[in-house]
Amino acid sequence: MTSPIQAATIAALSSDRCCWKEATFNDGLQHSRRFVRAYRKVQKAKATTLKDLRCKARLILLTSDEPDSMEASLARDVLTYTGAYA
Template identity: 80%
Template sequence: MTSPIQAATIAALSSDRCCWKEPTLDAGLPHSRRFTRAFRKIARTRARTLKDLQCKARLILLTTDVPDSMEASLARDVLAFTGGRP
C-alpha cells in the first residue's frame, strides 16, 4: 500500500522526467506545475515511516543546488539507512 507521500513522490518524479522531454518551455509548463504541487504536498505531510522519509530524501537530492550541502548529505544518509535493529 502506498502512502500519500509515496504517491506524490512518484507523481513528482514522473512529471520532472516529462518536463525535460518537452521540446519547448510552454509545453513543459503543466508538468512543472504538477511537480510543484506534488513537492508542496510532500513538504507539508509528516513522514511516519522510513519509506516516507526516504521518499522525501529522494526529492531533496533531486532539487538541491549544492550536492555537498548538509541537507544533501543527510538525505544520502537517510537513503542508505535500512532500518536495522541492534
C-alpha cells in the same frame, strides 16, 4: 498500500521526467506546475515510516542545488541507512 507521501513523490518524479522531454518551455510548463504541487504536498506531510522518509530524501536530492549542502548530505545518509540507492 501507498501512502500520500509516496504517491506525491511518484507524481513529482514522473512530472520531472516529462518536463525535460518536452521540446519547448510552454509545453513543459504544465509538468513543472504538477511537480511543484506534488513537491509541496510531500514537503507539508510528516513522514511516519522509513519508506516515507526515503521518498522525502529522494526528492531532496533531486531538487538540491548544491550536492555538498547539509540537506543533501542528510538525505544521502537517510538513503544509506535505509538501504536505498540515491
